Amino acid sequence: xxxxxxxxxxxxxxxxxxxxxxxxxxxxxxxxxxxxxxxxxxxxxxxxxxxxxxxxxxxxxxxxxxxxxxxxxxxxx
Numbered sequence: 399x400x401x402x403x404x405x406x407x408x409x410x411x412x413x414x415x416x417x418x419x420x421x422x423x424x425x426x427x428x429x430x431x432x433x434x435x436x437x438x439x440x441x442x443x444x445x446x447x448x449x450x451x452x453x454x455x456x457x458x459x460x461x462x463x464x465x466x467x468x469x470x471x472x473x474x475x
Contacts, residue, residue, distance in 0.1 A: 435457065436454050436457050438454070438456040438457050438460065439456060440455050440456030440459075441453070441454045441455055441456050441457055442454075442455055
């Protein structure tokens, strides 16, 4: 019965998902208070008369690098 998923595994997975959602909510909440977040050099912003396009490329890369480092640190046990 090694292939069956135990209730402990499901509980741990739900806890990790919940903590990730809390962390994401905290980042979104803090992101509104940080003036540079989402306005880094490298973020693409095009504004015309009836058109706006915004893609936070540099911000996405920064978040990706930070998450990669976090997961690598947590993954080494």
